[in-house]
Amino acid sequence: xxxxxxxxxxxxxxxxxxxxxxxxxxxxxxxxxxxxxxxxxxxxxxxxxxxxxxxxxxxxxxxxxxxxxxxxxxxxxxxxxxxxxxxxxxxxxxxxxxxxxxxxxxxxxxxxx
Amino acid sequence: xxxxxxxxxxxxxxxxxxxxxxxxxxxxxxxxxxxxxxxxxxxxxxxxxxxxxxxxxxxxxxxxxxxxxxxxxxxxxxxxxxxxxxxxxxxxxxxxxxxxxxxxxxxxxxxxxx
Numbered sequence: 016x017x018x019x020x021x022x023x024x025x026x027x028x029x030x031x032x033x034x035x036x037x038x039x040x041x042x043x044x045x046x047x048x049x050x051x052x053x054x055x056x057x058x059x060x061x062x063x064x065x066x067x068x069x070x071x072x073x074x075x076x077x078x079x080x081x082x083x084x085x086x087x088x089x090x091x092x093x094x095x096x097x098x099x100x101x102x103x104x105x106x107x108x109x110x111x112x113x114x115x116x117x118x119x120x121x122x123x124x125x126x127x128x
Numbered sequence: 129x130x131x132x133x134x135x136x137x138x139x140x141x142x143x144x145x146x147x148x149x150x151x152x153x154x155x156x157x158x159x160x161x162x163x164x165x166x167x168x169x170x171x172x173x174x175x176x177x178x179x180x181x182x183x184x185x186x187x188x189x190x191x192x193x194x195x196x197x198x199x200x201x202x203x204x205x206x207x208x209x210x211x212x213x214x215x216x217x218x219x220x221x222x223x224x225x226x227x228x229x230x231x232x233x234x235x236x237x238x239x240x241x242x
Contacts, residue, residue, distance in 0.1 A: 022235075051233075056131070056235070057235055058221075058233030058234050058235045058236055059219070059231075059233040060222075060233070061230045061231070090242075105171060107171075114159060114176050114184070115161065115173040115184065115186075115187065116163075116171075116173065116231065117173070118163075118170060118171035119170075120170045121170065121171070
């Protein structure tokens, strides 16, 4: 069975600092991996996805993530945090043969001025 | 173009009542999904529709939950005899590609069972 673990329910960074949100997955076969962002009272928006092309994936709003098979990780990074990045971030996995997303528990990013 | 829309945005109901939640997917999207977001359980898959194929109902938590998709477009999620543990935000998503495709989410319906 597939699963996703996000370390840290809350991450706090200063504006301009590096953002690192951790995601580890469990899957018996190479999965598809996604990062979604959720702003208050809104639905989820896709930041980026890994579908077995390049292992370093660039997304919207300056975010990127690197797929590391040996570490079963797909951590999300951004070099410099902006106040508008404050939101909840979800890592998700889907099997290549399945359409449903399995989500992690989410990480709330707080950006301090 | 228009995104995924859901109605109502908020629903308060008494325990034991039935509720219907509506989802209008993006036009042309063949796949439609329902998820539930609650404090205790996080984001959970409920059900998936793809074209005319039989839906994947593997995530429905009990037989009180059902969903249908009419004409390959609008979907309705029905919860019968609501319980307090059904309180959550119900999210609908649609997509036009396979498993690697982006799922576009609606704003959700916040259900409160009193």
